[in-house]
Every structure is written in structure tokens, then in C-alpha cells.
Amino acid sequence: xKIIADMHTHTLVSGHAYCTLQENxxxxxxxxxxxxxxTEHGPAMPGGPHLYYFGNVRVWPREFGGVRLIKGVEAxxxxxxxxxxxxxxxxxxxxxxxVGLHDECFSPGTQEENTQAIIAAIQNPYVDAIVHPGNPRFxxxxxxxxxxxxxxxxxxxINNSSLVGSRKGSPERCxxxxxxxxxxxxxxxxxxxxxxxxxxxxxxxxxxxATEAGIPTRNILNLDAKRIEDFLAEQQQKRKRIATx
Numbered sequence: 001x002k003i004i005a006d007m008h009t010h011t012l013v014s015g016h017a018y019c020t021l022q023e024n025x026x027x028x029x030x031x032x033x034x035x036x037x038x039t040e041h042g043p044a045m046p047g048g049p050h051l052y053y054f055g056n057v058r059v060w061p062r063e064f065g066g067v068r069l070i071k072g073v074e075a076x077x078x079x080x081x082x083x084x085x086x087x088x089x090x091x092x093x094x095x096x097x098x099v100g101l102h103d104e105c106f107s108p109g110t111q112e113e114n115t116q117a118i119i120a121a122i123q124n125p126y127v128d129a130i131v132h133p134g135n136p137r138f139x140x141x142x143x144x145x146x147x148x149x150x151x152x153x154x155x156x157x158i159n160n161s162s163l164v165g166s167r168k169g170s171p172e173r174c175x176x177x178x179x180x181x182x183x184x185x186x187x188x189x190x191x192x193x194x195x196x197x198x199x200x201x202x203x204x205x206x207x208x209x210a211t212e213a214g215i216p217t218r219n220i221l222n223l224d225a226k227r228i229e230d231f232l233a234e235q236q237q238k239r240k241r242i243a244t245x
Contacts (some may be wrong), residue, residue: 003201004034005037005228006031007037007039008191008192009037011024011040013049014045018196024200025065026065027200027201032201034066037072038070042105045076051086051087051090054090055093072096074100077105091126098131099122099124099131100131106138119144125238132157133145136168142177146186147184147186150185156187162174174209175209179214187219191203203222
């Protein structure tokens with residue numbers, strides 16, 4: 001199995017990463033990737049970009065050095081109502097909206113409160129994926145969240161960074177998520193969560209966890225160009241339908 005896409009990367013723009021967009025894209029090419037999503041943190045993250053950053057992504061090239069550049073964001077869930085830190089007029093300019101819970105933007109609550117926040121965010125029609133759901137800082141009901149994601153057509157991330165040192169205590173929880181995804185035929189996406197260019201495209205642990213759990217390759221977005229293109233096209237059509245209302 002060959003990984004052709006990294007759907008979770010950061011640059012200097014996020015405030016706590018260390019490379020530029022071009023450096024990440026060059027690293028993606030070196031890794032043999034065909035796709036890379038640039039997913040800077042939303043503006044509520046300390047040191048994160050201004051809203052104007054997401055308003056100006058139209059200047060990005062469609063591809064760079066043979067790597068398809070996907071215009072994305074890792075938006076912050078702000079409250080139990082699932083409110084995001086990007087307004088709709090900015091979300092609609094993006095191709096890939098991933099969302100997650102972060103201490104700096106959402107105070108960890110009970111399992112019920114955290115679950116409610118994530119499910120509410122999933123129901124936002126602009127949301128495409130939920131990231132690092134295995135974070136022990138935010139206990140959630142995995143099955144409820146995965147089933148809600150499947151119903152909404154939202155991908156569930158297996159975060160490689162969580163398996164190699166970030167968010168201590170994540171691997172066991174991520175394994176449970178992967179096993180539930182396999183059992184319930186739920187689609188997943190792999191993300192490096194790269195904060196420097198040397199991490200771009202390194203998804204080995206996430207892929208191993210997915211396959212060991214029994215997730216079929218057809219349910220792993222990062223392995224098939226047609227699957228990626230179809231997913232992006234479907235999400236863009238959904239955005240267009242929303243914009244006409």
C-alpha cells in the first residue's frame with residue numbers, strides 16, 4: 001500500500017510550526033506524495049493566522065512541483081454547540097475543513113460535553129473530518145462520534161503524531177477508534193499533523209494501526225487518487241448547494 005496524500009500539515013502560519021508552505025510541499029514531493037492538505041489552525045489558536053489568511057487562499061496554486069495543494073484548515077471547536085472559529089464565508093472558500101478540540105480554545109469537559117461538542121461540529125455541513133479524536137484530554141464516546149461522522153459523511157482521522165509522542169496516552173484510544181471504524185465500516189483519513197517539513201508524509205504508524213485494526217483499504221482516503229478526487233468533488237458540490245440557499 002502506498003500513501004499518496006497527507007491530509008494534516010502545518011507551517012509557520014500556525015504560530016508553533018517551523019517551516020514554510022513551499023518547504024512542506026517540497027518535502028511532500030520527496031516523499032512521493034501526490035496530495036498535501038495545508039491545514040493551519042484557526043484564528044482562535046494563540047499565534048494562529050488572521051481570518052484574512054483563509055480569505056486569500058485563492059492565490060495558492062492548484063499544484064506545486066507535481067503535488068496537488070488542498071486548501072484546508074484545522075478549525076477549533078469553541079463550545080458544546082460545535083461553533084467553529086471560522087465564519088461560513090471563510091469556510092466556503094476551503095476544500096477541506098478538519099475540526100478538533102484544543103485546550104487553548106475549549107476547556108475539557110465531561111465525556112458527555114466533549115461528545116456533544118464534536119457531534120455538533122460534525123453536523124456543520126462544511127466539516128469534512130475530525131482530527132485526533134483519541135486525545136485523552138478530551139474523553140468522548142467513540143461509538144457515538146464515529147456513527148455521527150459516518151452519517152454526515154465526515155472522515156475520522158488517525159493522527160500519526162498522536163502515535164509517536166504527541167498527546168500522551170493516545171495510542172490505546174486511537175486503536176479503539178480504529179477497531180470501531182473497522183467494525184462499523186467507517187471511512188478514515190490519515191494525517192501526519194506535521195509541524196516541520198521532515199514530518200510531512202510520515203504516516204507509517206497511522207497506516208499500520210488502520211490495517212492491523214482491519215480497516216479495508218477502500219475506507220482509507222490516503223491510498224487512492226480517485227477516492228480523494230471523488231471526496232473533494234462531493235464536498236465541493238455540497239458547499240455549492242449550501243451557498244445557493
